[in-house]
Amino acid sequence: GNSVTQMEGPVTLSEEAFLTINCTYTATGYPSLFWYVQYPGEGLQLLLKATKADDKGSNKGFEATYRKETTSFHLEKGSVQVSDSAVYFCALSLRGNMLTFGGGTRLMVKP
């Protein structure tokens, strides 16, 4: 079956540090890949996505590249801010469009 594995948190960084959250997937086929962010008490918001191999999704300084050879979609940001503190979910979508999520990674950014 399809699955997504992402690094466990919490990840604690100082402001302006470099961020990497690892995400790997297993899928029967060629999925679309997504990163969603969840702020406390809220629903999920799409952060970025990539729909085919070698595509790079980017938004608000975050980026991730769809790597078919390593089945990965790692999230990166060059300089995090306190306001980036949230839970980040990697997800894939295949036939039927239901999303399969990773377990989430909590990011805490300290001033």
Place this chain on the structure above:
Amino acid sequence: NAGVMQNPRHLVRRRGQEARLRCSPMKGHSHVYWYRQLPEEGLKFMVYLQKENIIDESGMPKERFSAEFPKEGPSILRIQQVVRGDSAAYFCASSSQGFSQETQYFGPGTRLLVL
């Protein structure tokens, strides 16, 4: 353009009662998905519906849970005879065409607490 609406935002039920969760998709969207998030876990797919049709309910528990998306009105997730293990956040998402590369837009969720 209003986003995905869910109500209630918080719902408290005693064991054995029924819970009804409502979801109004974004305007122009006819595909609705329900997900459940248990405490400190990721989201798990439950059911995918189009107007008047259940497309995929492979993630739905076989008993006590049902979902509908009528021609008029919101989608409803219904949980009968709730148990403590049903306590979770339930999120609804919608999309316009149901393609795998489409973005799903999420509502704020309903947080169900079973006492």
